[in-house]
Amino acid sequence: MTTTKGYVDPEYLQVVGEFLNQLKQRTYARMQIQTGHKVLDVGCGPGIDTMALSQLVGVTGEVYGVDYDEAMITEAEQRTQKAGISTWVKHKHSDATSLPFETGYFDSCRSERLFQHLLNPSIALKEMARVTKENGWVVVMDTDWGSGGIDTIEIDIERRLARFMSDNLYHNGYAGRQLYRLFKKQGLMNVSFDVLPLVVTNYTFARQIWSLDILECQAVEKKVVTEGEVKKIQMAFEQADADGVFFGYGCLTLVAGQKVG
Numbered sequence: 538m539t540t541t542k543g544y545v546d547p548e549y550l551q552v553v554g555e556f557l558n559q560l561k562q563r564t565y566a567r568m569q570i571q572t573g574h575k576v577l578d579v580g581c582g583p584g585i586d587t588m589a590l591s592q593l594v595g596v597t598g599e600v601y602g603v604d605y606d607e608a609m610i611t612e613a614e615q616r617t618q619k620a621g622i623s624t625w626v627k628h629k630h631s632d633a634t635s636l637p638f639e640t641g642y643f644d645s646c647r648s649e650r651l652f653q654h655l656l657n658p659s660i661a662l663k664e665m666a667r668v669t670k671e672n673g674w675v676v677v678m679d680t681d682w683g684s685g686g687i688d689t690i691e692i693d694i695e696r697r698l699a700r701f702m703s704d705n706l707y708h709n710g711y712a713g714r715q716l717y718r719l720f721k722k723q724g725l726m727n728v729s730f731d732v733l734p735l736v737v738t739n740y741t742f743a744r745q746i747w748s749l750d751i752l753e754c755q756a757v758e759k760k761v762v763t764e765g766e767v768k769k770i771q772m773a774f775e776q777a778d779a780d781g782v783f784f785g786y787g788c789l790t791l792v793a794g795q796k797v798g
């Protein structure tokens with residue numbers, strides 16, 4: 538198991554995956570998948586997307602998922618075995634910056650919420666482009682932790698926590714806004730982008746998907762906020778929740794580009 542910055546477990550990814558299901562479908566559509574295609578998911582986690590992709594390529598296709606966390610790969614392989622799709626869906630332990638596939642092997646390739654963890658996202662994108670065929674699509678959806686916020690009267694505390702989250706909880710908390718530039722610089726063509734808002738109106742769910750316990754703990758440790766300020770903003774959020782007006786949001790960016798020439 539990996540316990541690096543921003544580590545999340547399979548159960549967390551399952552909950553978020555269900556919440557993001559419609560956005561995930563959009564990434565699959567951008568891959569322009571046909572029956573029999575070979576497709577790759579980089580930073581696949583417990584295999585939520587490789588399982589979905591298996592239905593799109595069918596038994597004559599091939600789906601690979603890679604992740605640098607061995608526990609994720611074991612979980613993904615178990616799920617695949619259980620679903621009876623392991624003849625055409627496989628998972629490998631590998632770093633995104635060095636993919637264990639030959640050049641041009643895949644018809645299309647995706648990654649989701651991986652780039653927020655990467656110190657060198659351009660190297661991962663270069664690798665994704667390398668293993669994709671000519672005319673194939675490279676698709677990345679990632680978070681911009683600097684894009685959102687939570688409505689509260691405690692704006693100063695909220696802003697300090699939001700800034701701390703973007704700057705410190707992930708290696709690359711502004712990944713989403715960088716994707717268009719990375720795709721263009723990589724020489725991918727026909728680049729498209731979508732900015733996709735996620736709104737949460739349930740405080741308990743917000744605490745879970747935005748890992749607010751971890752955020753508050755680390756922010757107090759680093760003296761970004763005091764324990765008293767954390768209590769104050771929690772009370773404001775609880776009041777908003779009790780009044781039925783809790784509102785938080787954040788954006789993901791979905792960028793697709795074609796490998797041409």
Ligand SMILES: C[S@@+](CC[C@H](N)C(=O)[O-])C[C@H]1O[C@@H](n2cnc3c(N)ncnc32)[C@H](O)[C@@H]1O
Nearest residue numbers: 550580581582604605606632633649650651654
């Ligand atoms: C937020 S999770 C997203 C998982 C999956 N894409 C999903 O949508 O459910 C990020 C995943 O990226 C993996 N990861 C982080 N850095 C990586 C790297 N350098 N190479 C490969 N995988 C990495 C983590 O282990 C984790 O499974």
